[in-house]
Structure formats: C-alpha cells, structure tokens
Amino acid sequence: MNKRTLLAAIAAFALPLPALAQTAPDVAALREAALEDDLAWEITEGLTTEIGQRLAATEAEARARDWSVKKLTALGFQNVRIEPFTMPVWERGDEEAHVLGASAQKLTIAALGNSGSTGSRGVEGDVVYFASFADLQAAPAGSLKGKIAFISHAMTATQDGSQYGPSGAARRLGPSLAASKGAVATLIRSIGTDHHRNPHTGGTTWAQGVKPTAAAALSLPDAEQLQRLLKRGPVRLKLVVTSEMKGQGRSGNVIAEVPGSDPAAGIVLIACHLDSWDLGTGAIDDASGCGIVTAAAKRVADAGQPRRTIRLLWAGAEEPGVFGGAAYFAAHKSEYHALASESDFGADRIWRVEMRLPESAKAVGDRLVTALTPLGIAKGSGEPDGGADVGAVIRAGTAVVALGQSGLRYFDLHHTPDDTLDKVDPAQLRQNVAAWTTMLAIVANAPETIGPAPAPARR
Numbered sequence: 001m002n003k004r005t006l007l008a009a010i011a012a013f014a015l016p017l018p019a020l021a022q023t024a025p026d027v028a029a030l031r032e033a034a035l036e037d038d039l040a041w042e043i044t045e046g047l048t049t050e051i052g053q054r055l056a057a058t059e060a061e062a063r064a065r066d067w068s069v070k071k072l073t074a075l076g077f078q079n080v081r082i083e084p085f086t087m088p089v090w091e092r093g094d095e096e097a098h099v100l101g102a103s104a105q106k107l108t109i110a111a112l113g114n115s116g117s118t119g120s121r122g123v124e125g126d127v128v129y130f131a132s133f134a135d136l137q138a139a140p141a142g143s144l145k146g147k148i149a150f151i152s153h154a155m156t157a158t159q160d161g162s163q164y165g166p167s168g169a170a171r172r173l174g175p176s177l178a179a180s181k182g183a184v185a186t187l188i189r190s191i192g193t194d195h196h197r198n199p200h201t202g203g204t205t206w207a208q209g210v211k212p213t214a215a216a217a218l219s220l221p222d223a224e225q226l227q228r229l230l231k232r233g234p235v236r237l238k239l240v241v242t243s244e245m246k247g248q249g250r251s252g253n254v255i256a257e258v259p260g261s262d263p264a265a266g267i268v269l270i271a272c273h274l275d276s277w278d279l280g281t282g283a284i285d286d287a288s289g290c291g292i293v294t295a296a297a298k299r300v301a302d303a304g305q306p307r308r309t310i311r312l313l314w315a316g317a318e319e320p321g322v323f324g325g326a327a328y329f330a331a332h333k334s335e336y337h338a339l340a341s342e343s344d345f346g347a348d349r350i351w352r353v354e355m356r357l358p359e360s361a362k363a364v365g366d367r368l369v370t371a372l373t374p375l376g377i378a379k380g381s382g383e384p385d386g387g388a389d390v391g392a393v394i395r396a397g398t399a400v401v402a403l404g405q406s407g408l409r410y411f412d413l414h415h416t417p418d419d420t421l422d423k424v425d426p427a428q429l430r431q432n433v434a435a436w437t438t439m440l441a442i443v444a445n446a447p448e449t450i451g452p453a454p455a456p457a458r459r
C-alpha cells in the first residue's frame with residue numbers, strides 16, 4: 001500500500017459513523033426481562049403433563065381446550081373462548097409390518113394420519129422401491145397393481161428446515177399417488193433426520209376419487225434395513241394397518257385477547273396449535289409454540305394496554321389438515337388483521353427474522369431488526385413463512401413477521417414418540433420468548449399503519 005492509499009484508508013475510518021439505531025428503552029427492558037421467562041415452560045409442562053397427547057377431534061383434544069380456557073383466563077386474558085368446528089375423525093388402530101420368507105422379521109412402522117385400513121387380516125404384496133417421490137411420479141399407470149410401494153427420499157437437518165417441503169412430498173402425496181397406480185399399500189421412509197427406531201407419523205392426503213389404502217412410515221433404521229433386503233432380492237411384506245375414519249367429530253379453536261386501545265389499528269394475530277400427534281406428548285409440536293406466543297403476549301399486556309388488540313389463536317386440528325386454521329379464517333376473514341405470525345417449529349432458539357410489511361411499516365421492520373440483534377437474530381431475505389394456522393389470513397394479504405427457529409434437531413423429534421417435554425431446552429426457549437416479546441411489543445404498539453401486505457415476491 002502506498003502512502004496515498006494508506007492515508008485514504010485512515011481517512012475512511014475517521015469518517016463519522018452513522019448514528020447506531022437504538023431500541024426504545026421500554027422494548028429493550030421487556031426483551032431482557034423475557035430472557036428470565038418461566039411462563040412458556042409452565043404452559044408447555046402443564047399441557048404435556050396434565051393432558052399428554054392431543055390427537056385432533058378426540059376426547060384428549062377436548063380436555064386440552066378446557067385446560068387452555070382455564071389457563072388463559074387465569075393469566076388475565078380477555079374474551080377467552082372456544083370456537084368449535086366439526087371435522088373428519090381419524091383413528092390409528094393397529095400397525096404391523098412383517099417381512100415374509102427366508103429373512104422373516106418385523107419392521108417398525110407408524111400409520112400416517114388419514115391412512116386407510118388393510119382390514120384386520122392385513123395385505124401381502126411384493127415391495128416396489130422408489131428412491132424419491134419423483135421416481136414414483138415417473139412410474140407408469142397401473143404398474144403397482146397388487147404391490148406395496150416403498151418411497152424413500154433424501155433429507156438432512158438444516159437450520160431453516162427447508163428440506164421438509166421437498167422430502168415431505170413422499171408422505172403428503174406419495175400414498176395417494178401410489179394407490180392411483182394400483183398399490184395396495186404404501187410405506188415411506190420417515191420424514192426425519194434421527195436414527196432412532198422411531199417412525200415419524202404425519203398427515204397424508206388423498207386425491208379426489210382415490211380410495212384410501214394403508215399408508216405408514218418406517219423408522220429410518222427400518223427403511224435402511226428394507227433397502228438392504230431389497231438389494232439382496234425381491235421382498236414380500238405383510239402389512240396390518242387398521243386405521244380408519246370415524247365420521248365427523250368435534251374440534252375447536254381456543255381464542256384469547258389483549259384488547260387494544262385503538263380498534264382501527266387492526267389485530268395482531270399470533271398462533272400455535274393445540275393438537276398433536278398421538279405418539280409423543282406434543283411438547284415441541286406444538287405445546288411449546290403455545291407457551292412461547294402466550295408468554296410474549298402476557299409480558300406485553302402486563303406492561304400496559306397495547307395500541308393493537310393482540311389475539312392468541314391456539315388452533316385445533318392442525319396436524320390432520322389445518323382444520324382449525326380454516327375454521328378461524330372462515331369465521332374472522334372480515335376483520336382487519338394488521339399482522340399475523342405463528343410459532344410452530346419447536347422450542348429452540350430464533351436465529352432469523354423475515355417479514356413482509358407494507359411500505360408504510362418499513363420503519364417498524366427496521367426497529368424490529370435492531371431490537372432483535374442483541375438476541376443473535378439476523379434479518380433474512382426470503383419470503384416469510386407465517387405458519388399453517390395463519391396461512392389463510394396471510395394469503396388474504398395480511399402482513400407477516402416470521403421468527404425463524406433453529407431446525408437443526410427439530411426433525412429428529414418431529415411427530416415421533418420422542419416429542420416429549422425433556423427435549424425442550426429451557427435456555428433456548430427463553431431466548432425464543434424474548435424474541436417474540438420484542439416483536440409483539442414493537443408491532444402491537446407501532447404508530448405506523450401495518451398491513452395489508454404487498455403481494456409476495458414470485459418464487
């Protein structure tokens with residue numbers, strides 16, 4: 001470096017720095033206090049201990065709604081109520097998979113939500129292997145007649161959980177597609193990243209006109225076992241899956257509010273889902289989500305009446321097909337939602353914030369990023385995913401802030417018997433509550449107009 005460029009470099013450093021953006025002292029104080037929060041844990045512990053699993057439209061989910069009403073009322077929320085709706089009820093039944101022949105052995109499976117039944121006598125069939133959902137798509141019509149389809153996929157753990165979308169197609173759409181090509185049943189490699197002998201359940205959907213067949217997930221070790229057997233030669237399986245639909249049943253959303261001082265400023269809708277799958281106790285999916293959003297709302301409410309109404313939605317029946325989110329939207333679509341967001345990705349720390357805000361609220365977004373920085377949270381540039389239960393509200397044009405949680409271990413536990421309270425890390429949970437508290441304190445009190453949001457960027 002010559003003398004001139006050296007001087008220029010020194011001069012550049014000597015230039016006055018732009019004033020660092022500051023977070024309002026009241027918001028910063030709420031953020032710091034939330035780092036000591038115990039309420040999110042208390043709610044998560046209470047729901048998972050006193051109710052346990054909360055399969056949609058069951059007696060357990062109904063007890064969970066009553067528990068929630070009591071809890072939210074005791075915490076001082078207003079307009080606490082259940083908004084009931086009806087939905088198709090699915091029951092798990094028995095689930096067994098046996099390899100037949102010289103390598104006869106049992107494999108570990110769990111039926112997928114909305115699975116059909118083999119009947120109690122089961123079905124037998126030769127296994128046809130597909131390395132991916134795309135390979136199944138390429139299979140000719142009728143080519144699976146009398147066969148058992150086995151769909152694998154590649155999935156690794158990532159911080160943003162972005163592999164769930166593409167890998168999850170095997171579960172969400174695979175069984176219906178295989179059945180439409182003649183398969184008598186479908187097995188999938190669990191949509192997960194652990195190597196425990198725990199299958200991951202989850203919902204599957206049936207296309208119009210396709211008769212539901214048995215559909216189940218193999219644990220990852222069992223999926224790999226089946227692949228090794230297939231490398232040695234043809235494999236014939238016997239499956240017994242007695243899942244069935246039991247007609248229409250009752251579920252419901254639990255709603256609670258912190259009424260705002262300015263009804264014209266719109267509602268800030270924050271959601272979680274109350275139901276869970278039935279294998280674990282639904283601690284990370286999604287009792288902790290309810291704990292997080294509620295602890296944040298309580299702390300902001302205790303600091304003084306917010307400008308905007310904060311509405312908590314503890315949605316029913318998210319897992320089998322977002323029935324609660326649909327019922328909420330049908331009942332409330334005419335109301336002015338200024339912003340919507342959901343916590344439904346475990347209890348680990350927040351690492352990223354993404355948002356879609358109107359131009360009028362640009363400064364709100366800037367304040368948010370500044371206030372979240374001390375928690376180690378960076379601004380992302382992607383399209384925010386607000387969560388399934390607020391999806392319809394967001395698609396209708398509501399602004400959204402998405403607080404992205406670390407997904408590094410989420411899919412080790414997701415929808416398995418291992419989704420239990422001991423997997424919740426209290427320290428990460430507190431950081432998460434602090435991020436939600438900061439976000440709520442800013443958006444609920446912002447003097448700017450928030451929403452409707454600009455159209456999403458094209459993907």
Ligand code: ZN
Nearest residue numbers: 273285286344
């Ligand atoms: Zn969930």
Ligand code: ZN
Nearest residue numbers: 277285319415
């Ligand atoms: Zn789930």
